[in-house]
Amino acid sequence: MDSKREKDQDTDFTKITSVLLKSRTGEFDLESILFLKLRGLGICDLGCIGECTNLERLDLSGNNITKLVPLSSLRLLIVLNVSANRISNLEAISSCDSLQSLNVAGNLISSIENLHCLQSLRKLENIRLKDNTYNFSNPVCKNTSYRSSLLEMFPNIKVLDGERVVGRGSDLYQLCKDIDDTIKAGLFKNGQLPELSEPWVEDGFWEIKRSNNAIIEEAYKQFNDVLHECRLLNNRAAHIISQTERSLSLKNQSKQYAV
Structure with a gap:
């Protein structure tokens, strides 16, 4: 019974805790976490994520998040993906001064007014409120003046909903x-x-040279993440092979002794 309860607790990710963050990143200090991916875990409470004050890239897509208040302390955050959640208010991230790329497709943002709070983010150059690939959108996207209003509100935006809007x-x-x-x-x-x-x-x-462009930065980071995951898989595979070889060796030895 106790083992079953412990197992259920291990798979309960509805609230972000320091234990969850440390187990997912391998970091013992929350301030050391720079990149965090917590996709599709059923998270509805961001908990202590605000303690990751040096976080630069955060992926919380595909959860049940409604409030972003704990993110207000993440002043170094560059890329934020909270697509496919239940968010209707973005006020909390208006203090994320370093934010360059924001994905809120597939949420409950109902009007242009809900986006006014983001105008203070001078470095923001990539906003996504709808994603046709995954059929994600927001109620505000049905507004006929949605695109023109956003481009007027954010004159520095280079990419809107995945489409380049300025430059040659x-x-x-x-x-x-x-x-x-x-x-x-x-x-x-x-x-x-x-x-x-x-x-x-x-x-x-x-x-x-590392670019300040959020899109290139994100691609660069994702590539490094893939390499990191490949190294981890390689290490795990080598460990399993080593254990298997050792196990087979012990079995052969026992057979020889039996003979």
Whole structure:
């Protein structure tokens, strides 16, 4: 009976606790957690998540969350995904000054007025209130002036509902354009062709630089997360193989002794 009760408690994720956070991240100090993914766990109470004050990326999609109040202390949060919940008020995240990307698709946001509180977030450049891929939306999206109103409210927005709204195209396009311009500038410098042995770009031009763009940052982080998970799976597989080999070895030894 006791073991059954303990098992039920282990699978009860309705409230975020320090035990849950530490078990999910492997961190002993909540302030050390930088990235947190708690998808589809049935969470309805954010509990102590506000103590993760250095959190930069948070995924709480697919839960039963209605209130975001504990998130108000996350001043370093860059990416927040709370899609597919039951949220109607975003006031709590108006203090998340570093927020660049926000996904609230599939919630209960009913009017444009409910979004006014986000206007203080000067770094916000990616907002998603509907996602056609998963058929997520919000009541506000039915408003005929929804898109134009949001673009007027948030002049710095670059991506709305997954569609680019400003700029001359993708980051790849801009990169290619920069390379092309550099080549042209190098070829016709002073009206003469440069010596082939000389580089046509400045030192460090091809070095990978971290971008401030929330979309690129999120893709970069997700890629690293996948690599991290692959390493964990590899370690677990190696451990299981080692245990199995050891078990087989012991069985063979016992058989030899039996003979």
